[in-house]
Amino acid sequence: MGGKSSRLHKILRASTAIINSIVTFTAQAQNAYQVTSEGTQLQFGQIRYRLELFIQGKAPDGMDIDRYYNFDWVNPADAPDDDAVYAAEATMRKELEAWSPRPSMTQRSDRRY
Numbered sequence: 001m002g003g004k005s006s007r008l009h010k011i012l013r014a015s016t017a018i019i020n021s022i023v024t025f026t027a028q029a030q031n032a033y034q035v036t037s038e039g040t041q042l043q044f045g046q047i048r049y050r051l052e053l054f055i056q057g058k059a060p061d062g063m064d065i066d067r068y069y070n071f072d073w074v075n076p077a078d079a080p081d082d083d084a085v086y087a088a089e090a091t092m093r094k095e096l097e098a099w100s101p102r103p104s105m106t107q108r109s110d111r112r113y
Helices: 002-013 082-099 105-109
Strands: 020-035 041-058 064-073
Touching: 002 020, 002 082, 041 082, 064 082
Parallel strands: none
Antiparallel strands: 020 041, 041 064
16 A cells, blocks of 8 residues: 555645645454353454545635545455546545636736735
8 A cells, every 4th residue: 555655645746736635544453352151252353444535725715625535445355446546536636626726827927916
C-alpha cells in the first residue's frame, strides 16, 4: 500500500485547488476468546482493512472544502484495485475543483487594490 499512497499523494499535489491531502491505510485485528465449561479455549478473529482518501481546499470566500472517500474490506482478495481508487480520487478532485475555482493569471493581474 505504501507505493499506492505515494502515487496518490503525487497526483493530488498536482491540483492547485488542493491545499492538503491525506491518504491513510489501516489494518485492524480484532480477536475474541471463548472458554467452554470444560476449559476448552476458542479464539475467533478478523482483520479489517480501510483505505481513506481526504482532500481539502478553500472556496473563494475562504470557506474550507473537504472531500472524503474510504474503502473497507475484510478479505485481502476484496481490496480495491487501482482503477477503483484512482476513480474515487478523480471524482473527489473534480468535486473540489468545481467548488474552489482558482482565478486565472489574467484575472489576478486585473485586480485593483
